[in-house]
Amino acid sequence: MNQTYINELKNHIGEEVTLKGWLYNTRSSGKLVFLQLRDGTGIVQCVVFKPNDEQLFESAKSLGQESSIIVNGKVKEDTRSSIGVELDVTGLEIIQNATEYPITPKEHGTEFLMDNRHLWIRSKKQHAVLSVRHTVVKATRDFFDENGFILADTPIFTPAACEGTTTLFEVDYFDDDKAYLTQSGQLYNEATAAAFGKSYAFGPVFRAEKSKTRRHLTEFWMVEPEMAFAQLPDVMNLGESLIKFIVKRVLDERRNELTVLERDVTKLEAILESDFPRVHYDEAVKILKEGFAKGELENDFEWGGDFGAPDETYISKQFDQPVFVHHFPAVIKAFYFERDAERPELALGADLLAPEGYGEIIGGGERAFDLDFLEKQIEAHNLPKESFEWYLDLRRFGAVPHAGFGMGIERCVAWMCGIEHVRETIPFPRLLTRLNP
Amino acid sequence: MNQTYINELKNHIGEEVTLKGWLYNTRSSGKLVFLQLRDGTGIVQCVVFKPNDEQLFESAKSLGQESSIIVNGKVKEDTRSSIGVELDVTGLEIIQNATEYPITPKEHGTEFLMDNRHLWIRSKKQHAVLSVRHTVVKATRDFFDENGFILADTPIFTPAACEGTTTLFEVDYFDDDKAYLTQSGQLYNEATAAAFGKSYAFGPVFRAEKSKTRRHLTEFWMVEPEMAFAQLPDVMNLGESLIKFIVKRVLDERRNELTVLERDVTKLEAILESDFPRVHYDEAVKILKEGFAKGELENDFEWGGDFGAPDETYISKQFDQPVFVHHFPAVIKAFYFERDAERPELALGADLLAPEGYGEIIGGGERAFDLDFLEKQIEAHNLPKESFEWYLDLRRFGAVPHAGFGMGIERCVAWMCGIEHVRETIPFPRLLTRLNP
Numbered sequence: 081m082n083q084t085y086i087n088e089l090k091n092h093i094g095e096e097v098t099l100k101g102w103l104y105n106t107r108s109s110g111k112l113v114f115l116q117l118r119d120g121t122g123i124v125q126c127v128v129f130k131p132n133d134e135q136l137f138e139s140a141k142s143l144g145q146e147s148s149i150i151v152n153g154k155v156k157e158d159t160r161s162s163i164g165v166e167l168d169v170t171g172l173e174i175i176q177n178a179t180e181y182p183i184t185p186k187e188h189g190t191e192f193l194m195d196n197r198h199l200w201i202r203s204k205k206q207h208a209v210l211s212v213r214h215t216v217v218k219a220t221r222d223f224f225d226e227n228g229f230i231l232a233d234t235p236i237f238t239p240a241a242c243e244g245t246t247t248l249f250e251v252d253y254f255d256d257d258k259a260y261l262t263q264s265g266q267l268y269n270e271a272t273a274a275a276f277g278k279s280y281a282f283g284p285v286f287r288a289e290k291s292k293t294r295r296h297l298t299e300f301w302m303v304e305p306e307m308a309f310a311q312l313p314d315v316m317n318l319g320e321s322l323i324k325f326i327v328k329r330v331l332d333e334r335r336n337e338l339t340v341l342e343r344d345v346t347k348l349e350a351i352l353e354s355d356f357p358r359v360h361y362d363e364a365v366k367i368l369k370e371g372f373a374k375g376e377l378e379n380d381f382e383w384g385g386d387f388g389a390p391d392e393t394y395i396s397k398q399f400d401q402p403v404f405v406h407h408f409p410a411v412i413k414a415f416y417f418e419r420d421a422e423r424p425e426l427a428l429g430a431d432l433l434a435p436e437g438y439g440e441i442i443g444g445g446e447r448a449f450d451l452d453f454l455e456k457q458i459e460a461h462n463l464p465k466e467s468f469e470w471y472l473d474l475r476r477f478g479a480v481p482h483a484g485f486g487m488g489i490e491r492c493v494a495w496m497c498g499i500e501h502v503r504e505t506i507p508f509p510r511l512l513t514r515l516n517p
Numbered sequence: 518m519n520q521t522y523i524n525e526l527k528n529h530i531g532e533e534v535t536l537k538g539w540l541y542n543t544r545s546s547g548k549l550v551f552l553q554l555r556d557g558t559g560i561v562q563c564v565v566f567k568p569n570d571e572q573l574f575e576s577a578k579s580l581g582q583e584s585s586i587i588v589n590g591k592v593k594e595d596t597r598s599s600i601g602v603e604l605d606v607t608g609l610e611i612i613q614n615a616t617e618y619p620i621t622p623k624e625h626g627t628e629f630l631m632d633n634r635h636l637w638i639r640s641k642k643q644h645a646v647l648s649v650r651h652t653v654v655k656a657t658r659d660f661f662d663e664n665g666f667i668l669a670d671t672p673i674f675t676p677a678a679c680e681g682t683t684t685l686f687e688v689d690y691f692d693d694d695k696a697y698l699t700q701s702g703q704l705y706n707e708a709t710a711a712a713f714g715k716s717y718a719f720g721p722v723f724r725a726e727k728s729k730t731r732r733h734l735t736e737f738w739m740v741e742p743e744m745a746f747a748q749l750p751d752v753m754n755l756g757e758s759l760i761k762f763i764v765k766r767v768l769d770e771r772r773n774e775l776t777v778l779e780r781d782v783t784k785l786e787a788i789l790e791s792d793f794p795r796v797h798y799d800e801a802v803k804i805l806k807e808g809f810a811k812g813e814l815e816n817d818f819e820w821g822g823d824f825g826a827p828d829e830t831y832i833s834k835q836f837d838q839p840v841f842v843h844h845f846p847a848v849i850k851a852f853y854f855e856r857d858a859e860r861p862e863l864a865l866g867a868d869l870l871a872p873e874g875y876g877e878i879i880g881g882g883e884r885a886f887d888l889d890f891l892e893k894q895i896e897a898h899n900l901p902k903e904s905f906e907w908y909l910d911l912r913r914f915g916a917v918p919h920a921g922f923g924m925g926i927e928r929c930v931a932w933m934c935g936i937e938h939v940r941e942t943i944p945f946p947r948l949l950t951r952l953n954p
Binding site for chain 2: 083085100101102103119120121146147148175176178181182196198199201202206207210211213214217218221225228230231232233234235237238239249250252254257259261268271273274275277278279283284286288290298299301308309470471473474476477478479480481506507508510512513515516517
């Protein structure tokens with residue numbers, strides 16, 4: 081008999097089916113045993129009635145949490161169930177009766193759960209978060225594929241640093257050579273955008289930052305679109321469309337998971353309703369200064385500085401929507417930013433701050449067009465010019481205005497799910513002090 | 518005026534449009550200049566007629582290869598053109614007149630082209646290969662997403678080796694700790710399959726092999742599906758369906774690119790027509806021995822050995838289709854393979870050999886179920902048991918028969934394109950002696 085999946089049971093009411101999965105939870109009451117069976121697509125209650133088959137009843141009663149079983153039974157409509165059905169069990173095959181499964185329904189500490197991440201991902205909430213991740217990734221890829229972008233993944237091994245070396249992981253390459261793990265594919269994306277017009281990279285990136293915050297992982301996934309013949313407003317338009325596309329998809333396909341996570345979906349629904357505010361850096365500074373004057377911020381933010389987490393949170397709290405801040409001081413941005421023609425102290429960059437304190441989820445802007453300017457920038461930043469000759473070629477041969485951004489997947493997933501820490505948004509998180517399991 | 522893309526021009530016959538792109542090639546003849554304009558979506562011939570506008574004519578004539586330009590003109594049907602249209606130029610804006618573009622239409626050596634990979638990808642053939650790659654990746658992801666698999670990407674940083682340490686890249690992690698770059702996400706996939714029923718990982722993997730063959734990269738992309746409640750035949754069924762899905766998609770969407778690459782598409786079309794042969798290792802050995810007897814193979818292959826490239830090529834030449842070889846000797850396979858119940862010296866593994874000498878593109882099988890067996894295997898392979906405790910947990914808590922495979926994307930793309938070397942199938946290849954650009 082073929083396997084039926086739990087998420088398809090609604091189409092099999094009245095039929096005999098075979099389910100294969102694991103015992104999520106169990107309780108018994110007199111002549112009844114209720115098995116909560118999970119198979120990866122959902123959880124269904126399977127009811128064993130003693131008078132039907134005493135031996136089956138005793139077997140069912142003996143099962144420990146996470147035992148692997150094959151259950152035969154008849155699908156019955158059940159309006160009390162969240163999936164609308166339950167199963168009247170007629171047969172049970174025990175593949176393995178598990179005992180002493182370490183993650184019980186009681187509370188566990190974070191370190192214990194992280195040590196058991198390989199099992200923790202079976203839990204309802206973790207399963208929901210990772211299902212949302214699947215949908216965020218799928219939506220992101222579909223968005224770019226449907227909008228004429230060509231996937232051009234950039235290398236993980238890079239010969240030099242894109243934005244400084246202190247936060248780079250070093251790898252022993254062959255013959256005593258050193259390679260560095262990429263922090264961003266952006267410089268390479270500029271080459272692929274000149275080949276494809278619109279391109280994107282989507283892969284893991286690495287930051288050797290000694291940050292122990294709820295927003296940081298040492299290894300995370302980033303999508304980075306790049307467009308030829310594009311400028312700063314195009315970055316904000318594209319970013320806004322992408323976010324709305326993702327939010328809509330998650331709302332359409334992951335309602336059940338958002339319910340499991342107790343996510344306030346009205347906050348996500350609101351994202352789709354209006355335009356994202358776009359705030360000039362000057363204006364953002366004014367907002368922060370007002371916040372300080374009102375006693376709502378500890379520090380008096382000075383023009384020219386970079387936002388800290390409390391600043392980002394304060395700015396985003398002034399709006400219901402995600403908010404773009406644009407035209408940052410060039411000194412706090414990387415060497416490759418295009419400058420504002422009227423106020424060259426400003427970089428044509430834009431960051432998107434997510435609502436609800438989730439911080440920056442998009443960062444990007446327009447890239448410098450001019451060869452001389454870039455050569456001076458590379459010198460001023462003490463970067464090894466030799467390593468950037470190929471990048472400078474992009475300004476020697478067919479330079480065009482171009483722009484793009486990067487979006488971190490884990491922060492986006494955390495925001496969709498409304499969860500506190502990014503470590504739960506990836507199957508096996510890597511942190512400052514964690515390489516296991 | 519908004520930008521029109523070259524791949525949409527057919528829908529704009531008779532209209533005035535604006536194209537933005539780069540000069541791919543140019544020639545002039547009397548009062549005419551023919552500009553081959555590329556914009557990443559295609560190439561179109563733009564015709565400048567001197568009597569219409571002398572200044573425009575002189576500008577057009579002055580342009581060097583890969584100059585960046587904006588061209589206005591009227592779309593005209595042209596049956597001689599491969600895209601069915603050409604452009605009568607009415608306006609030309611030069612963004613940058615490029616001179617001395619290093620990659621000219623003449624022949625260049627491979628090392629030179631690889632040094633200029635950031636520009637080489639603009640060439641017709643490279644553009645075609647990377648477009649096919651885009652479609653192979655998209656098809657692969659769609660296949661798994663449409664078949665109920667959940668994307669669960671596995672970590673790049675791993676604490677220990679999955680299959681021996683000699684081919685691992687070592688990374689300095691924090692506090693003098695060492696991490697290793699993943700060679701395969703498989704062990705982790707076994708955990709995610711137990712959470713999701715069916716899962717897949719799709720990311721870069723790394724092999725520090727000192728191999729300088731046309732089939733090897735140090736960094737490449739691999740897709741790895743894993744299924745709970747699945748066995749060896751399921752691996753072959755899934756692999757065959759995947760390959761056919763990819764081939765069909767490439768034929769449907771990349772005909773033009775295959776033409777550019779002069780690919781014999783009848784060889785790909787044939788893939789869709791019949792079932793893939795499935796050959797027992799014993800049978801494969803017989804084929805190789807016959808090949809040696811006929812003088813078509815240099816070595817007399819002995820039962821128990823692993824196939825070399827000439828062996829793989831010889832086996833695959835006996836069939837028109839990709840061919841699965843299954844039931845390998847356990848000694849040549851990794852520790853985690855399930856054994857054949859009747860002949861425990863055989864591992865329940867299956868490799869798919871691509872036709873036309875492209876070698877193994879899928880490798881997988883059924884994973885060992887039994888805790889005691891695996892503990893002994895880990896000991897026999899001198900692996901540090903401590904590092905595998907989490908993996909052994911998967912046999913302690915709800916073990917089920919499960920199986921999966923890995924498919925290397927670059928070899929698959931090389932095969933689709935009919936090209937010789939995998940280094941052209943990825944935007945920025947990383948090889949034993951190449952980390953640049």
